[in-house]
Amino acid sequence: xxxxxxxxxxxxxxxxxxxxxxxxxxxxxxxxxxxxxxxxxxxxxxxxxxxxxxxxxxxxxxxxxxxxxxxxxxxxxxxxxxxxxxxxxxxxxxxxxxxxxxxxxxxxxxxxxxxxxx
Amino acid sequence: xxxxxxxxxxxxxxxxxxxxxxxxxxxxxxxxxxxxxxxxxxxxxxxxxxxxxxxxxxxxxxxxxxxxxxxxxxxxxxxxxxxxxxxxxxxxxxxxxxxxxx
Numbered sequence: 732x733x734x735x736x737x738x739x740x741x742x743x744x745x746x747x748x749x750x751x752x753x754x755x756x757x758x759x760x761x762x763x764x765x766x767x768x769x770x771x772x773x774x775x776x777x778x779x780x781x782x783x784x785x786x787x788x789x790x791x792x793x794x795x796x797x798x799x800x801x802x803x804x805x806x807x808x809x810x811x812x813x814x815x816x817x818x819x820x821x822x823x824x825x826x827x828x829x830x831x832x833x834x835x836x837x838x839x840x841x842x843x844x845x846x847x848x849x
Numbered sequence: 850x851x852x853x854x855x856x857x858x859x860x861x862x863x864x865x866x867x868x869x870x871x872x873x874x875x876x877x878x879x880x881x882x883x884x885x886x887x888x889x890x891x892x893x894x895x896x897x898x899x900x901x902x903x904x905x906x907x908x909x910x911x912x913x914x915x916x917x918x919x920x921x922x923x924x925x926x927x928x929x930x931x932x933x934x935x936x937x938x939x940x941x942x943x944x945x946x947x948x949x950x951x
Binding site: 768775776777778792793826828831833834835836837839840841842 | 893899938943
């Protein structure tokens with residue numbers, strides 16, 4: 732079955748970087764864009780950007796420009812999201828999600844909790 | 850950038866009630882509007898795409914309508930398992946969510 736499995740929870744200090752992975756299975760990884768969405772505690776969903784796994788092309792939300800890098804490794808069907816310069820307000824659950832036809836997000840990872848604390 | 854608003858922000862209803870949530874876009878988005886359900890501690894789940902298309906496997910009590918800037922999401926008969934927060938989305942913009950309680 733189609734599945735996205737994310738890496739485990741992370742605890743980071745302010746100023747550090749975090750890299751979250753998202754392994755796809757059950758479909759052709761390069762055939763669908765991958766998005767990253769985050770959710771701070773008790774808050775709503777915030778779109779961060781997408782990566783085209785086929786070309787490696789990316790599109791980031793303006794808010795994260797300069798701090799986020801999305802990459803992929805097609806040999807292992809895995810997408811990555813790296814966020815640098817972490818602050819306490821980056822504490823959130825980070826989700827990867829598959830893009831269905833450029834319109835909606837039809838398959839989601841289980842989420843990765845990133846805690847930023849000194 | 851497109852902004853999405855939702856109302857109400859929360860609601861309480863009884864089992865069997867008809868529940869309606871509205872979503873408004875800051876500009877014309879045609880029918881490019883999706884609805885997600887998120888239960889506590891879980892990832893969001895796609896329910897409706899392109900304003901009115903039911904995702905495979907989603908119960909028919911869920912429906913959506915609208916186009917342009919105004920959209921509606923309806924649960925025809927609320928069930929206990931429908932307790933969740935519902936979000937509308939236009940690709941890169943999410944609404945703030947509507948929390949549904951019983």
